[in-house]
Amino acid sequence: MIPKLVITAGEPAGIGPDLCVQIAQQNLPCQLTVIADHHVLSQRAEKLGLPLRLTTVNGNEAAFHRAGQLSVMHIPVAKPVVAGQLDSENAHYVLHTLQQAIEACSTHQADAMVTAPVHKGIINEAGIPFTGHTEYLSALTNSPAVMMLAGGDMRVTLATTHLPLKDVPAAITAERIEKKLRIIYHDLVTRFLIENPCIAVAGLNPHAGESGHLGREEIDVIMPALEKLRQTGMHLLGPLPADTLFNPAKLKEYDCIFVMYHDQGLPTLKHASFGQGVNITLGLPIIRTSVDHGTALELAGTGQADAGSMLTAIEAALMLVKNTYNNPSAIN
Ligand SMILES: NC(=O)c1ccc[n+]([C@@H]2O[C@H](COP(=O)([O-])OP(=O)(O)OC[C@H]3O[C@@H](n4cnc5c(N)ncnc54)[C@H](O)[C@@H]3O)[C@@H](O)[C@H]2O)c1
Numbered sequence: 382m383i384p385k386l387v388i389t390a391g392e393p394a395g396i397g398p399d400l401c402v403q404i405a406q407q408n409l410p411c412q413l414t415v416i417a418d419h420h421v422l423s424q425r426a427e428k429l430g431l432p433l434r435l436t437t438v439n440g441n442e443a444a445f446h447r448a449g450q451l452s453v454m455h456i457p458v459a460k461p462v463v464a465g466q467l468d469s470e471n472a473h474y475v476l477h478t479l480q481q482a483i484e485a486c487s488t489h490q491a492d493a494m495v496t497a498p499v500h501k502g503i504i505n506e507a508g509i510p511f512t513g514h515t516e517y518l519s520a521l522t523n524s525p526a527v528m529m530l531a532g533g534d535m536r537v538t539l540a541t542t543h544l545p546l547k548d549v550p551a552a553i554t555a556e557r558i559e560k561k562l563r564i565i566y567h568d569l570v571t572r573f574l575i576e577n578p579c580i581a582v583a584g585l586n587p588h589a590g591e592s593g594h595l596g597r598e599e600i601d602v603i604m605p606a607l608e609k610l611r612q613t614g615m616h617l618l619g620p621l622p623a624d625t626l627f628n629p630a631k632l633k634e635y636d637c638i639f640v641m642y643h644d645q646g647l648p649t650l651k652h653a654s655f656g657q658g659v660n661i662t663l664g665l666p667i668i669r670t671s672v673d674h675g676t677a678l679e680l681a682g683t684g685q686a687d688a689g690s691m692l693t694a695i696e697a698a699l700m701l702v703k704n705t706y707n708n709p710s711a712i713n
């Protein structure tokens with residue numbers, strides 16, 4: 382079997398097109414199709430001085446990706462693209478590429494989708510409410526989703542994703558904790574092939590609430606949810622103080638960390654592995670991985686963007702495809 386990946390090139394003014402052109406310079410053990418405007422890709426290749434022969438995607442038998450060429454599913458941009466300069470008129474194009482990738486995976490024309498970064502702000506400026514791929518994929522596949530970032534020997538999963546900090550405490554409900562942990566546990570077992578995974582759960586408050594003296598969410602919400610899940614056999618630690626649970630000596634004891642909000646877990650992970658990590662969406666009926674960084678507008682077209690995380694995202698997608706192919710119960 383030759384795994385078939387589709388890559389969305391993300392925000393056209395950002396480094397997404399650069400990453401696609403850079404990745405195309407090597408042989409890869411999969412078929413690769415980039416969903417993007419082919420003029421944007423050829424212009425970016427020219428700017429970077431990298432050789433690239435674009436081919437049009439066709440329904441022929443799968444073939445391994447070969448250096449210097451790239452199969453493209455062409456989606457036209459609405460306005461010409463200048464590297465580094467956002468244009469809200471191209472927001473619909475960005476979402477169109479995601480819709481095509483979801484469609485390709487849902488209909489089994491592709492085995493997984495890998496996403497280059499989008500710019501959340503410019504999509505909202507186009508009048509489209511958008512908080513991130515994770516939430517968008519969840520809505521379009523009608524599935525619950527969990528954000529996981531992996532890197533630096535850590536897997537960090539999130540109870541809440543792109544939520545203003547002021548709204549986090551109200552979102553920490555027993556129902557949410559239970560639902561997310563069940564998905565994480567299921568996917569660790571079936572997609573990562575980890576037997577009886579150990580998940581370390583962070584508290585919400587400093588020092589996990591200090592026995593209720595620094596906040597009560599741990600006692601009132603998190604502990605009862607964990608206790609209920611432990612009855613089903615899940616191996617859960619916590620709620621633990623978030624400031625010490627990332628202690629390198631303790632990290633070896635868990636397979637995954639579950640934090641309550643975005644910046645409780647991701648700064649530590651990105652400090653350990655920025656540019657080499659991967660973002661994986663759990664809980665979906667399809668496989669989706671992504672880079673661990675954003676659009677880096679100032680680097681677009683300069684040749685200074687590091688494609689390390691894009692390569693990690695491709696490798697992670699291939700690992701998940703292999704594990705899922707061997708284990709049909711991995712499908713959510
Ligand atoms: N997967 C995604 O779609 C994704 C992920 C994170 C951020 N974003 C979005 O990207 C936009 C910009 O976010 P930001 O400025 O906070 O983060 P950013 O990751 O774009 O940039 C942070 C810093 O890292 C550098 N950097 C980022 N990627 C790099 C690479 N591949 N090689 C070398 N240096 C790199 C940048 O130059 C900058 O100095 C925001 O709209 C944000 O929401 C999207």
Ligand SMILES: N[C@H](C(=O)O)[C@H](O)COP(=O)(O)O
Nearest residue numbers: 513514515516660671673674
């Ligand atoms: N939270 C992610 C990060 O910090 O890398 C990023 O915003 C991308 O999220 P989506 O995959 O939901 O777009």
